[in-house]
Amino acid sequence: MPVIDDDLSRPPQPVPGCATCAELLVLREAARAAYDRSAETDANVLLRRHQRKDHRA
Numbered sequence: 242m243p244v245i246d247d248d249l250s251r252p253p254q255p256v257p258g259c260a261t262c263a264e265l266l267v268l269r270e271a272a273r274a275a276y277d278r279s280a281e282t283d284a285n286v287l288l289r290r291h292q293r294k295d296h297r298a
Contacts, residue, residue: 245292253288
């Protein structure tokens with residue numbers, strides 16, 4: 242089981258091999274590239290929510 246970092250001062254990292262994590266990472270990177278900090282934060286929230294739901298024991 243991957244270790245999920247709950248430190249909110251750092252952006253969440255995707256779980257290797259997870260398609261949903263990878264999709265959310267693409268969203269976050271696109272937001273960063275567009276300097277859209279709101280969308281970047283939204284992607285981080287969605288990634289954390291997904292990880293808590295699907296990657297916790």
